[in-house]
Amino acid sequence: DAEITQSPRHKITETGRQVTLACHQTWNHNNMFWYRQDLGHGLRLIHYSYGVQDTNKGEVSDGYSVSRSNTEDLPLTLESAASSQTSVYFCASSDRGRGRANEQFFGPGTRLTVL
Amino acid sequence: DAKTTQPNSMESNEEEPVHLPCNHSTISGTDYIHWYRQLPSQGPEYVIHGLTSNVNNRMASLAIAEDRKSSTLILHRATLRDAAVYYCILSHLEDSNYQLIWGAGTKLIIKP
Numbered sequence: 001d002a003e004i005t006q007s008p009r010h011k012i013t014e015t016g017r018q019v020t021l022a023c024h025q026t027w028n029h030n031n032m033f034w035y036r037q038d039l040g041h042g043l044r045l046i047h048y049s050y051g052v053q054d055t056n057k058g059e060v061s062d063g064y065s066v067s068r069s070n071t072e073d074l075p076l077t078l079e080s081a082a083s084s085q086t087s088v089y090f091c092a093s094s095d096r097g098r099g100r101a102n103e104q105f106f107g108p109g110t111r112l113t114v115l
Numbered sequence: 116d117a118k119t120t121q122p123n124s125m126e127s128n129e130e131e132p133v134h135l136p137c138n139h140s141t142i143s144g145t146d147y148i149h150w151y152r153q154l155p156s157q158g159p160e161y162v163i164h165g166l167t168s169n170v171n172n173r174m175a176s177l178a179i180a181e182d183r184k185s186s187t188l189i190l191h192r193a194t195l196r197d198a199a200v201y202y203c204i205l206s207h208l209e210d211s212n213y214q215l216i217w218g219a220g221t222k223l224i225i226k227p
Contacts (some may be wrong), residue, residue: 033215043221106160108158
């Protein structure tokens with residue numbers, strides 16, 4: 001069965017370190033998204049991609065970067081981790097199109113703690 | 116920014132219908148209305164979406180007000196497995212950036 005996976009599931013790092021969170025989907029979806037969810041809140045969009053070599057900034061992109069070199073993967077990099085980036089990170093994918101009305105499939109999340 | 120407003124929590128009895136309200140008074144004409152739910156320690160799960168007309172699927176129904184400033188997610192017969200946080204979301208294009216505007220969600224508690 002097709003799926004979307006994230007790794008690691010849990011990560012503890014120190015302030016200032018570079019961290020990369022992996023997202024891999026086997027749906028063959030063109031669209032991929034990264035969100036963060038702070039305790040007790042909804043999701044906020046960090047970056048998104050509509051296809052290979054395409055990346056776009058979301059609502060809270062400062063301090064984060066993504067690259068899309070193939071259809072299956074959209075790694076999220078924290079250039080210099082800050083305590084404010086402690087959160088749960090969710091990756092999602094959806095079928096072709098501009099994604100505005102397409103169902104998004106979410107990964108299980110990565111819990112990141114920055115000390 | 117277009118955004119949604121939902122009650123923080125709601126309770127319902129098992130096997131009864133549940134109506135989850137959402138206000139989105141600043142919605143624009145081309146914004147879609149989505150509903151997702153999130154079970155504890157899991158990623159969100161798609162429930163339903165619509166633009167102007169009411170929508171039905173195997174999970175739920177979505178009733179959209181004529182002026183589109185509010186909508187209601189209807190679970191026809193809630194079970195204990197429906198206990199989750201339900202998010203009402205608008206998809207909104209702003210300054211060439213696509214944004215999915217999530218509300219704070221409604222925590223649905225199902226009583227046996």
